[in-house]
Amino acid sequence: MSEMTVRRHVAPPLPHVDLSTKLAGVTFPNPVFTASGCAAAGQELDQFFDVTDLGGVVTKSIMLAPRSGRPTPRMAETPSGMLNSIGLQGPGIDAFLEKDLSWLADRGARAVVSIAGGSVDDYTKLAQKLRGRPGLTMVEVNISCPNVEDRGQVFACDPVAAAAVVQAVRRNTAPGIPVFAKLSPDVTDIVAIARACVDAGADGLSVINTLLGMTIDTTTMRPALAGITGGLSGPAIRPVAVRCVWQVHQALPDVPVLGMGGIRTGLDALEFVLAGASAVSVGTTVFGDPTAPMRVLYELAHALAERGIDRLSDAVGLAHRPPVAYVPEEPDPVGDELPVVRTPVGFEEERA
Amino acid sequence: MAVQVQGEVLSIRRVGAYNAMTVVAPGIAELTRPGHFVAVQVGGPESSMLLRRAFAIYDVKERGVYGGTVEFVFAVHGKGTAWLASRRPQDKLDVVGPLGKPFRLPTSRVNATLVGGGYGAAPLLPLASALRERGSRVDFVLGAGSADRLFGQLDAKRIGTTIAVTTDDGSVGERGRVSDVLPEVLDRTGSEVIYACGPMAMLKSVSAIAAERGIPCQVAVEESMACGIGVCMTCVLPVIGDDGVSRMVRSCVEGPVFLGDRVRWDDVGTVPSDVLGAPVPVASTGGGN
Numbered sequence: 001m002s003e004m005t006v007r008r009h010v011a012p013p014l015p016h017v018d019l020s021t022k023l024a025g026v027t028f029p030n031p032v033f034t035a036s037g038c039a040a041a042g043q044e045l046d047q048f049f050d051v052t053d054l055g056g057v058v059t060k061s062i063m064l065a066p067r068s069g070r071p072t073p074r075m076a077e078t079p080s081g082m083l084n085s086i087g088l089q090g091p092g093i094d095a096f097l098e099k100d101l102s103w104l105a106d107r108g109a110r111a112v113v114s115i116a117g118g119s120v121d122d123y124t125k126l127a128q129k130l131r132g133r134p135g136l137t138m139v140e141v142n143i144s145c146p147n148v149e150d151r152g153q154v155f156a157c158d159p160v161a162a163a164a165v166v167q168a169v170r171r172n173t174a175p176g177i178p179v180f181a182k183l184s185p186d187v188t189d190i191v192a193i194a195r196a197c198v199d200a201g202a203d204g205l206s207v208i209n210t211l212l213g214m215t216i217d218t219t220t221m222r223p224a225l226a227g228i229t230g231g232l233s234g235p236a237i238r239p240v241a242v243r244c245v246w247q248v249h250q251a252l253p254d255v256p257v258l259g260m261g262g263i264r265t266g267l268d269a270l271e272f273v274l275a276g277a278s279a280v281s282v283g284t285t286v287f288g289d290p291t292a293p294m295r296v297l298y299e300l301a302h303a304l305a306e307r308g309i310d311r312l313s314d315a316v317g318l319a320h321r322p323p324v325a326y327v328p329e330e331p332d333p334v335g336d337e338l339p340v341v342r343t344p345v346g347f348e349e350e351r352a
Numbered sequence: 353m354a355v356q357v358q359g360e361v362l363s364i365r366r367v368g369a370y371n372a373m374t375v376v377a378p379g380i381a382e383l384t385r386p387g388h389f390v391a392v393q394v395g396g397p398e399s400s401m402l403l404r405r406a407f408a409i410y411d412v413k414e415r416g417v418y419g420g421t422v423e424f425v426f427a428v429h430g431k432g433t434a435w436l437a438s439r440r441p442q443d444k445l446d447v448v449g450p451l452g453k454p455f456r457l458p459t460s461r462v463n464a465t466l467v468g469g470g471y472g473a474a475p476l477l478p479l480a481s482a483l484r485e486r487g488s489r490v491d492f493v494l495g496a497g498s499a500d501r502l503f504g505q506l507d508a509k510r511i512g513t514t515i516a517v518t519t520d521d522g523s524v525g526e527r528g529r530v531s532d533v534l535p536e537v538l539d540r541t542g543s544e545v546i547y548a549c550g551p552m553a554m555l556k557s558v559s560a561i562a563a564e565r566g567i568p569c570q571v572a573v574e575e576s577m578a579c580g581i582g583v584c585m586t587c588v589l590p591v592i593g594d595d596g597v598s599r600m601v602r603s604c605v606e607g608p609v610f611l612g613d614r615v616r617w618d619d620v621g622t623v624p625s626d627v628l629g630a631p632v633p634v635a636s637t638g639g640g641n
Contacts, residue, residue, distance in 0.1 A: 037585075044582040044605070047353050060585075066629035068600045071622050075578050075586035077432075080400040082578060086585045089600060092629070226621070234402050287579035288393055288402045290448060291356055 035283030081234030085227030105135025249276020266299020469550020559612030
């Protein structure tokens with residue numbers, strides 16, 4: 001194959017905005033990551049763009065042993081989203097370390113390894129296997145897979161169980177490698193789970209995993225997925241995700257958040273940043289647009305520049321600031337009933 | 353190596369019950385081999401349909417007046433394909449390709465029988481041309497539910513030595529299935545290899561006939577996909593590996609072309625208990641993305 005035929009996406013130059021972001025002491029060159037389960041381990045996407053241009057590659061959740069996953073159909077398209085019930089198919093941690101993490105390390109990518117288990121002991125062993133591995137930049141603890149037959153097994157639905165898993169992973173992970181807990185939106189109070197994870201040693205939080213959903217095929221009159229229920233992702237869940245990021249950041253403003261859920265454009269990413277995310281993952285959008293992470297990065301940089309923001313870090317959580325003076329130039333015909341918040345206008349001192 | 357191209361529709365025409373669409377998509381034609389497929393975005397940039405639609409490549413031209421073109425054939429199944437069928441020349445279309453593992457060509461001259469079901473015949477036509485260029489004999493068996501769902505008959509007559517046609521309703525050719533006439537065709541032509549593309553049930557029966565006779569058989573499967581590039585893990589089916597171990601493999605990157613005797617046809621849509629990593633029949637311990 002000649003060089004000429006290799007047409008990877010070449011990112012246009014970015015505006016002069018400092019896109020670097022710090023997650024629990026680790027600096028990433030930019031805030032756009034892949035999302036777990038939406039990018040495999042980066043190799044497939046590397047034919048479309050250079051995966052080292054990403055802030056980080058978040059790999060598909062890996063378990064201790066090889067896992068076949070669930071039967072097909074595993075996927076159903078839904079309005080502005082999709083349901084999946086893959087069931088954590090994967091090669092197991094040993095094959096992952098040998099084939100996938102080593103590839104990411106050789107490639108120079110920043111690997112964020114997502115791990116999943118059925119018990120605290122599984123997570124402990126996974127963290128131990130990862131310890132000291134070249135290329136490992138961060139660990140994302142998937143405690144929130146929605147595709148389980150027993151909802152009691154979703155660690156992220158129970159603060160005690162979530163804390164136990166996070167503590168085990170943190171204790172067995174090298175210092176300097178941040179441990180992020182991935183939260184489920186399918187809880188009454190996501191802040192309570194977030195606090196439990198942070199108290200147990202989580203350095204940051206990934207917000208959010210998919211929502212448990214279901215669709216029925218009206219032709220066969222049976223559930224469309226072989227697994228019956230599945231995880232809902234895509235732009236359909238974005239407002240839920242933004243709300244979760246907002247609530248978590250409001251309660252725990254010093255805890256870094258990796259935000260995800262239906263990000264399709266740079267402005268979507270900016271919403272998450274404004275809500276309190278220090279970085280974002282682009283997930284389901286990649287299925288329809290493999291170069292989307294690079295486009296989102298480019299659009300985000302421009303969106304920041306257009307708003308006169310020189311540093312991404314200045315925008316993190318910006319939507320939480322108090323309302324600023326807003327005086328409409330002329331009466332707003334539809335906004336009349338909304339209270340207009342006005343702050344006192346200051347004037348220069350009168351000169352003598 | 354696949355590329356993502358902002359293409360432009362050059363033409364769309366009705367072929368019986370199907371649509372054949374040609375897209376100017378520079379960079380894809382040069383890399384395409386018979387059996388490759390493309391994944392197409394549907395609904396435009398603001399579409400609520402996020403997932404790509406995958407279609408086997410029917411024809412490519414590396415250097416047309418307009419640059420490289422790709423042609424594929426599709427049936428309208430839902431909103432996404434209905435949108436695609438409503439595209440007109442010069443409309444933009446985001447295409448990723450070529451994807452998947454193509455058909456493997458024999459290294460020597462052979463007698464090959466190509467079996468197509470419905471528009472599954474589309475990728476067999478460029479394959480037939482490639483086989484003919486290498487001096488092989490090509491015979492066709494084409495089947496469909498009805499006459500309007502037969503595809504590629506004219507091409508097949510031009511390229512192939514013989515062509516046998518079956519339809520479920522007998523509206524053209526013999527009434528029945530391709531598997532009803534395939535044994536006779538294999539006997540008559542002395543075929544040494546079989547290539548097939550079409551519905552899973554057809555591929556299963558063709559693979560069984562090939563296995564009975566010890567004839568190597570390559571099949572291109574059709575599984576529903578979300579991405580087509582190997583990252584979503586939705587298009588899996590149980591396939592026996594070179595090491596004898598069955599795995600749930602992705603039809604988009606490990607396929608769509610498989611050896612017919614390696615696919616566990618009876619287990620498609622299930623996770624057989626002996627595949628690598630199959631759940632232990634006790635309580636399930638989780639699942640997820």
